Amino acid sequence: MLKYILGRFGAMLLTLFLVMTLSFLIIRLMPMSLFENPEVDPVIQKLLEAEMHLDKPMVVQYYYFVKGIVTEGDFGRSVKIRPGMEVFKVLASKIRPTVLLNVLSLVIAIPLGIIAGTVAALRNNKLTDTIISFLVVIFISVPSFVFASLLQYAFTFLWPLFPTLYDPAAPNLAATLHSLAMPIIALALNPIATIARYLRGELIETMSSEYLLLARTKGLTRAQATVRHAFRNSLVPIFNAIIPLITAIMGGSMVVEKIFAVPGIGGQLIESILAGDHFLTVAGLIYYSAVSLATILIVDISYGLIDPRIRVGGTK
Amino acid sequence: MPKQQNDTTGNSAIANDIILKVADLRVSFRAYGGRVQAVRGISFDLKRGETVAIVGESGSGKSVSVKTVMGILPGNAIIESGEVRYGGMDLTKVSEEKFHEIRGNRIGLIFQDPLSALNPIMKIGKQITETLRLAKKMSGEEARAKAIELMAAVHIPDPQRRFNQYPFQFSGGMRQRIVIAIALAGDPEILICDEPTTALDVTVQSKILELINEIKRERHLSVIFITHDLGVVANMADRVNVMYAGKIVEAGTTEEIFFSPAHPYTWALLSSMPDLQTKERLQAIPGAPPNMIYPPAGDAFARRNPYALKIDMEKEPPYFRLSDTHYAATWLAHPKAPKVEMPAVLRARIDRMKRSGMLNG
Numbered sequence: 044m045l046k047y048i049l050g051r052f053g054a055m056l057l058t059l060f061l062v063m064t065l066s067f068l069i070i071r072l073m074p075m076s077l078f079e080n081p082e083v084d085p086v087i088q089k090l091l092e093a094e095m096h097l098d099k100p101m102v103v104q105y106y107y108f109v110k111g112i113v114t115e116g117d118f119g120r121s122v123k124i125r126p127g128m129e130v131f132k133v134l135a136s137k138i139r140p141t142v143l144l145n146v147l148s149l150v151i152a153i154p155l156g157i158i159a160g161t162v163a164a165l166r167n168n169k170l171t172d173t174i175i176s177f178l179v180v181i182f183i184s185v186p187s188f189v190f191a192s193l194l195q196y197a198f199t200f201l202w203p204l205f206p207t208l209y210d211p212a213a214p215n216l217a218a219t220l221h222s223l224a225m226p227i228i229a230l231a232l233n234p235i236a237t238i239a240r241y242l243r244g245e246l247i248e249t250m251s252s253e254y255l256l257l258a259r260t261k262g263l264t265r266a267q268a269t270v271r272h273a274f275r276n277s278l279v280p281i282f283n284a285i286i287p288l289i290t291a292i293m294g295g296s297m298v299v300e301k302i303f304a305v306p307g308i309g310g311q312l313i314e315s316i317l318a319g320d321h322f323l324t325v326a327g328l329i330y331y332s333a334v335s336l337a338t339i340l341i342v343d344i345s346y347g348l349i350d351p352r353i354r355v356g357g358t359k
Numbered sequence: 360m361p362k363q364q365n366d367t368t369g370n371s372a373i374a375n376d377i378i379l380k381v382a383d384l385r386v387s388f389r390a391y392g393g394r395v396q397a398v399r400g401i402s403f404d405l406k407r408g409e410t411v412a413i414v415g416e417s418g419s420g421k422s423v424s425v426k427t428v429m430g431i432l433p434g435n436a437i438i439e440s441g442e443v444r445y446g447g448m449d450l451t452k453v454s455e456e457k458f459h460e461i462r463g464n465r466i467g468l469i470f471q472d473p474l475s476a477l478n479p480i481m482k483i484g485k486q487i488t489e490t491l492r493l494a495k496k497m498s499g500e501e502a503r504a505k506a507i508e509l510m511a512a513v514h515i516p517d518p519q520r521r522f523n524q525y526p527f528q529f530s531g532g533m534r535q536r537i538v539i540a541i542a543l544a545g546d547p548e549i550l551i552c553d554e555p556t557t558a559l560d561v562t563v564q565s566k567i568l569e570l571i572n573e574i575k576r577e578r579h580l581s582v583i584f585i586t587h588d589l590g591v592v593a594n595m596a597d598r599v600n601v602m603y604a605g606k607i608v609e610a611g612t613t614e615e616i617f618f619s620p621a622h623p624y625t626w627a628l629l630s631s632m633p634d635l636q637t638k639e640r641l642q643a644i645p646g647a648p649p650n651m652i653y654p655p656a657g658d659a660f661a662r663r664n665p666y667a668l669k670i671d672m673e674k675e676p677p678y679f680r681l682s683d684t685h686y687a688a689t690w691l692a693h694p695k696a697p698k699v700e701m702p703a704v705l706r707a708r709i710d711r712m713k714r715s716g717m718l719n720g
Contacts, residue, residue, distance in 0.1 A: 261541050
């Protein structure tokens with residue numbers, strides 16, 4: 044098991060390194076220069092470029108970039124959005140609302156998705172199932188920012204139950220959550236539907252499996268057999284679906300943060316790309332891939348815990 | 360179907376001997392094309408301590424019959440009529456809430472495919488003890504001891520270690536032994552084996568069959584043995600019911616079915632058994648089983664039967680009594696029917712079987 048985790052961790056670091064390299068190269072090769080500000084004295088501009096090694100060839104720039112990260116944990120400085128500030132600090136100042144928004148979306152999506160999927164599977168082909176499956180199709184196919192706008196219109200304008208925008212100066216967590224409720228719901232709809240759809244399919248399949256029949260013929264009640272055999276077995280593949288969910292939430296978060304004016308990393312990333320603040324953009328991209336990779340790692344490890352075939356290394 | 364009640368009136372001991380009685384059972388399935396009549400009025404008895412085989416090809420309704428006995432028919436099944444008498448109850452009327460007390464504890468079932476019958480992510484030991492813990496409220500220690508004892512009884516080597524392993528660490532034959540151990544965990548008195556060796560390779564087959572015979576003797580079980588393989592039946596069963604298209608077409612003791620088969624379908628089944636001595640081409644049964652949404656009039660087998668009489672196509676044959684225990688539903692058995700002999704190949708084969716004494720009796 045330890046070998047399995049170490050292997051996964053090594054693969055994760057390698058991937059992260061590749062992502063870092065690729066995003067560095069792509070962003071740096073973009074035409075926009077870091078200093079295109081006509082108000083800055085050309086001499087100072089030259090000095091700044093020299094300090095940030097921008098006057099050197101790309102390979103050398105990359106060397107300094109990696110060296111800075113490995114030896115000092117220095118990802119560079121922001122030059123346009125927060126001039127002179129370390130990008131790490133810029134991101135850190137934005138991380139709270141984003142994490143709150145993304146984690147809470149996932150946290151409410153998982154149980155709701157599981158409940159919806161289970162109900163649909165148990166009521167297979169009945170009206171309840173049809174209604175749930177209908178909603179699932181809508182929630183999966185319509186992007187989260189559409190729901191964000193609709194929710195904003197409905198619940199902050201027509202029936203003003205929630206504030207229109209995120210309130211960064213909220214006095215306490217409850218008030219923060221109140222102003223985050225709409226974006227959280229908008230982001231959670233797609234994951235709820237995805238989990239429900241997967242789980243419904245899995246449950247229906249396991250419910251007709253031979254081992255569930257065996258569980259019943261050995262004397263378990265229908266409920267015992269469903270909970271102890273069908274449910275747990277159906278959750279195994281659901282774990283895999285959680286990886287794309289997290290990336291979907293983070294991707295959706297970029298736009299939804301904009302709609303509700305949440306000062307988070309998503310909005311920050313878009314801003315820095317548009318402004319040409321390269322160091323900040325690269326750092327933002329690294330943050331996103333690090334979070335995704337960490338999720339994959341956690342899912343892989345828990346997979347090993349849930350499914351003995353992976354843990355013990357069997358094939359069938 | 361044989362009316363065995365006739366001889367039971369004077370002898371209550373024999374009447375008590377019947378542990379399970381299926382009477383005129385009809386089961387259909389709702390399907391897109393209409394109602395599939397899977398079981399069309401079968402009756403048979405299971406006496407205490409005996410093995411009754413139900414033999415037939417795929418789709419003949421044999422599995423549906425035992426699923427009815429176990430109360431595990433799928434949702435689209437309808438029990439049209441008939442009853443399954445067991446322990447003073449009619450199992451077709453027992454509610455789902457009550458049935459789980461019978462399953463496992465009174466009647467155990469061994470599945471066809473041990474590869475898919477075990478939960479892949481649950482430890483073997485837990486799968487055996489689960490029902491002991493939940494249904495019999497045993498303590499963890501007691502249940503574990505009993506499970507290990509059961510695993511030893513079905514000849515799993517090193518049961519203490521195997522107890523904590525997962526199904527994927529077992530071979531097919533070993534998994535079938537586990538399935539048998541699970542079926543025995545509740546101490547049932549009836550064991551239903553639904554093609555228990557079909558998914559296993561031949562060398563493992565015979566060992567599993569031996570095991571079933573062994574536990575039957577040791578635990579005084581009554582066994583219903585479902586198979587499509589008459590060769591397996593010879594060593595297992597006391598009595599045989601041959602099923603075709605949802606009906607029992609011939610019933611008798613194993614000896615009667617093997618040595619003096621009367622229904623052309625039984626002939627066909629016996630002729631299509633491969634053996635080493637027959638020099639001629641192996642006889643296959645021509646055609647395919649009928650569509651059970653519209654079962655044919657008369658004898659369902661008539662259209663595939665080279666010996667069929669005209670009346671076989673038109674009028675359903677009743678059971679003709681050939682001996683106290685031997686009945687066949689074919690007009691060929693009617694006293695006025697033209698004398699039709701079984702195929703010569705089969706005759707030769709039966710003579711060989713008689714000489715070699717291949718039957719268990």
